[in-house]
Amino acid sequence: MEEDKETTQLLEAWEETYKKGQLTLWIFLALKDGAKYVDEIRDFVVRITEGTMRCEEQSLYRTLRKYRHIDVVDFETRKGNKGPDRKYYFLTKTGQVLLSRFLKRNIYLFLNEDIKTLITKEA
Numbered sequence: 001m002e003e004d005k006e007t008t009q010l011l012e013a014w015e016e017t018y019k020k021g022q023l024t025l026w027i028f029l030a031l032k033d034g035a036k037y038v039d040e041i042r043d044f045v046v047r048i049t050e051g052t053m054r055c056e057e058q059s060l061y062r063t064l065r066k067y068r069h070i071d072v073v074d075f076e077t078r079k080g081n082k083g084p085d086r087k088y089y090f091l092t093k094t095g096q097v098l099l100s101r102f103l104k105r106n107i108y109l110f111l112n113e114d115i116k117t118l119i120t121k122e123a
Helices: 005-032 038-048 057-069 093-111 113-120
Strands: 073-078 086-091
Touching: 005 038, 005 057, 005 086, 005 093, 038 057, 038 086, 057 073, 086 093, 093 113
Parallel strands: none
Antiparallel strands: 073 086
16 A cells, blocks of 8 residues: 555654653663663664664753652763763662563563564564
8 A cells, every 4th residue: 555645744843742752761771781872872872773773962862861760770981992981871770670560560561472463474
């Protein structure tokens, strides 16, 4: 079926809304295996989503500050390769528990065979 302009616009609007809600998940997944600085988090998000998600540096800092304020994310300062020290962000114990519970309640269901069949079945 040929894509029409209206359908494409609807899809793009849906994707934009979907992506705004996904940033926290991708940040937490980036930090799941260890501390990263902002550029590494951003690069992880772009790489793992195959370029479908992009995040501005300021959006990342704003989000990380918000989660640091509620003790879900924290940072430690380390020497940078060149120039000033860098903040390496990581999930706190609370952040690790939060991510684990979120994944179990909201993401693992996509591993259900019935749902996988629905997703991969052509409409």
